[in-house]
Amino acid sequence: xxxxxxxxxxxxxxxxxxxxxxxxxxxxxxxxxxxxxxxxxxxxxxxxxxxxxxxxxxxxxxxxxxxxxxxxxxxxxxxxxxxxxxxxxxxxxxxxxxxxxxxxxxxxxxxxxxxxxxxxxxxxxxxxxxxxxxxxxxxxxxxxxxxxxxxxxxxxxxxxxxxxxxxxxxxxxxxxxxxxxxxxxxxxxxxxxxxxxxxxxxxxxxxxxxxxxxxxxx
Amino acid sequence: xxxxxxxxxxxxxxxxxxxxxxxxxxxxxxxxxxxxxxxxxxxxxxxxxxxxxxxxxxxxxxxxxxxxxxxxxxxxxxxxxxxxxxxxxxxxxxxxxxxxxxxxxxxxxxxxxxxxxxxxxxxxxxxxxxxxxxxxxxxxxxxxxxxxxxxxxxxxxxxxxxxxxxxxxxxxxxxxxxxxxxxxxxxxxxxxxxxxxxxxxxxxxxxxxx
Numbered sequence: 001x002x003x004x005x006x007x008x009x010x011x012x013x014x015x016x017x018x019x020x021x022x023x024x025x026x027x028x029x030x031x032x033x034x035x036x037x038x039x040x041x042x043x044x045x046x047x048x049x050x051x052x053x054x055x056x057x058x059x060x061x062x063x064x065x066x067x068x069x070x071x072x073x074x075x076x077x078x079x080x081x082x083x084x085x086x087x088x089x090x091x092x093x094x095x096x097x098x099x100x101x102x103x104x105x106x107x108x109x110x111x112x113x114x115x116x117x118x119x120x121x122x123x124x125x126x127x128x129x130x131x132x133x134x135x136x137x138x139x140x141x142x143x144x145x146x147x148x149x150x151x152x153x154x155x156x157x158x159x160x161x162x163x164x165x166x167x168x169x170x171x172x173x174x175x176x177x178x179x180x181x182x183x184x185x186x187x188x189x190x191x192x193x194x195x196x197x198x199x200x201x202x203x204x205x206x207x208x209x210x211x212x213x214x215x216x217x218x
Numbered sequence: 219x220x221x222x223x224x225x226x227x228x229x230x231x232x233x234x235x236x237x238x239x240x241x242x243x244x245x246x247x248x249x250x251x252x253x254x255x256x257x258x259x260x261x262x263x264x265x266x267x268x269x270x271x272x273x274x275x276x277x278x279x280x281x282x283x284x285x286x287x288x289x290x291x292x293x294x295x296x297x298x299x300x301x302x303x304x305x306x307x308x309x310x311x312x313x314x315x316x317x318x319x320x321x322x323x324x325x326x327x328x329x330x331x332x333x334x335x336x337x338x339x340x341x342x343x344x345x346x347x348x349x350x351x352x353x354x355x356x357x358x359x360x361x362x363x364x365x366x367x368x369x370x371x372x373x374x375x376x377x378x379x380x381x382x383x384x385x386x387x388x389x390x391x392x393x394x395x396x397x398x399x400x401x402x403x404x405x406x407x408x409x410x411x412x413x414x415x416x417x418x419x420x421x422x423x424x425x426x427x428x
Contacts, residue, residue, distance in 0.1 A: 008330030008357045008381065013350040016366040018413075022344050024268045029242040031267070034342075035260035036246055043254060052332055068333070068348045073242050086248050094244035100252035107255065112262040116271060117338055118311030121385040149383045151330050153357060165313060165386050185384050196358050203376050206357050209384035 001053075001145050002152060004060035009153040009196070030069040037072050042115045044104025046079060049175035053147035054079045123182035125167040130184065130212055135161045137188060138218040139210065147175030150214045154206075158218045159190040162207060170211055184212040266308075272341035275306050276389055277410035279339060281403045283316075284394040294318060297389065301339065310338045313386040319393050319417075323376045326363075326417030327388045328356035334382035336389045340412055347416065357381060367418045390417045397424045 007013075025031040041051055054075040055063075063071060080086045090097050107115070131137060141156040142148065149171050165185040173181040192204030249255045279301055283290040292300040297314040314336060317325040329335065330353045335343040346352050355363050360377045364370065371377070380388045392414040398406060401424075409427055413419030 005331055007350055007353040008328075010350075010354040013354050016346050016349065016351045016355070016363055016418075018346050018367060018418075019344065024272075024342055025264075026345075027239070029239045031264040032246055032260060033238070033242045034267070035263045036242070036249065036255060038263065039255045039260060040249070045254070055332065064350070067238075068345065070238055073238055073245070076245060077241070080245070080249070085254060086252060090248050091241075091244055094247050096248050096251035100254060103254055107259055109256065109259045109262050112259050112266065113309075115263065116266055117309040118385070118387070120312045122312055149331060151381065151383060153330070154381075165384070168385060171384075185386070187386075192358075200358070201361060201377065203374065204358075204360060204379070205376070206379045206381060208381045209386050211384070 001056055001147065002143055003056045004063045005056045006152050008151045025069075029073075030067075033069045033073045033076070037076050038115060039107045040076070040080070040085075042105070042111060043107040045083065045085060047169075047174050048119065049147060049169070049171040050177065051075070051079070052171070053175040056147060121169045122166045123169060123180060125184065126182060129164055129186075131161045131164075131186060131215065131217075133161055133163065136218040137161060137186075137210075137215040139188070139208075139214055140216060142214070144172065146172070148172050148214075150210065151208065153195055154188075154190065154208050154210075157190055157194050159188040159194065159207075161186050162189045163187040165209065168211070170213070172211070172213070186210050186212070186215070188215070267342055271308050271338065273339075273410075273412035273415065274407070275308065275341075276336070276339040276412070276415045277407040278304060278306065278403075279316075279389070280391060280410045280415065281407035283391055284398075284406055285403050290391075293391070306339075308338055311387075314339070315386055315388050316391050317378070317380060317388055318391040321393070322374070323378060324371055324417065325388075325390045326356060326360055326377065326379045327382065327390060328353060328379060329382040330354070330357055331381075331383060334385075334387065336387040336415075338387075339389055340415060344412070364418060367413065369419060390415050392421050395421050395424050 055071055058071055058074055081088050085101055138158050139155050167182045168185045170181040170183040173179050187207050188210045189205055189207040192200035250257055283293050293316045297316040298310050298312055301310045319325055333343055333348040357379050360379055409421040411419050414421045
């Protein structure tokens with residue numbers, strides 16, 4: 001979706017402000033929030049793509065006015081309620097009022113080490129890759145109202161296939177519960193000028209990781 | 219005006235703290251009472267992120283690559299597999315990709331869409347990495363971003379920005395600083411900063427670190 005999360009190339013957000021000796025969490029609730037979100041994902045309540053779409057659906061003003069983990073907390077509330085894991089009334093009360101719904105897996109202490117490595121999203125290829133290294137491709141000019149990993153700044157642009165990364169779960173369908181639909185993934189490199197015009201830094205190249213359905217031969 | 223603005227920020231932050239504390243506590247209580255989550259598992263996960271998983275892991279990977287050409291070759295070929303051979307205390311998921319800085323090429327990692335980051339080897343990302351200024355500017359004004367970090371690269375250096383838009387994850391292999399000949403892997407790892415593995419910094423100056 002053409003949401004506020006898709007920030008590449010936007011102006012007006014100011015300087016990057018690194019924090020010296022930054023703690024892992026700035027408050028205890030941030031750690032609880034991260035762990036709750038991950039635990040529900042690891043228990044199979046939703047896929048990572050559905051969870052990302054959950055953040056993107058926060059209204060732009062909400063997204064920008066909350067901290068990173070603040071947005072995670074709002075997303076978690078929304079998804080828990082949308083999927084019937086708990087009612088808004090239960091969250092408001094701070095206690096369960098009704099029986100629970102079944103989860104795919106149990107996420108307990110024994111499952112924690114496994115959750116400390118990212119999941120595996122590579123899948124068997126249903127068809128040969130359409131492009132090879134060195135091919136010129138144009139990204140499609142698409143604007144789905146649902147989740148996509150093709151950023152706005154890189155739509156309708158010509159680049160070169162730099163690497164094939166195997167066949168992966170396709171986020172655009174996974175995010176809307178339409179299945180894994182594995183697709184080839186490529187690193188596509190663009191000249192700065194192709195993305196940003198004549199005033200671009202002449203030494204700049206940018207790459208995205210692009211799924212095959214985002215690309216056509218150029 | 220500036221003062222009012224600061225004041226507003228302070229209030230917004232303060233109220234978010236207490237509001238979020240309460241909301242997250244309510245969520246945890248409900249989800250635990252329903253049996254979906256185990257608070258002890260949350261404790262273990264948080265402890266791992268606070269004590270076990272951090273940029274010291276990535277620093278070991280980089281120092282090994284600086285001292286062992288065969289490992290470096292394996293790392294560039296398949297970083298997930300190569301890192302697995304180091305016996306770090308955390309497993310690394312699929313599709314970790316190491317990108318190498320050279321005298322003419324500087325790499326930078328970003329996720330413009332969310333916060334994708336090689337956290338298995340660098341720990342959780344810092345706030346600035348997830349912030350709007352970094353995500354918006356890294357892809358069209360990387361030199362301006364580097365200036366925010368106090369870093370200025372030669373005008374002719376090629377800058378390569380990797381936008382992490384899928385489940386591939388990138389780690390920058392910075393250049394080994396001159397003047398470190400004969401240094402042990404452990405001593406070299408002490409020069410490798412988190413930011414040098416994201417591309418917003420360089421390794422520490424060995425003279426200052428010695």
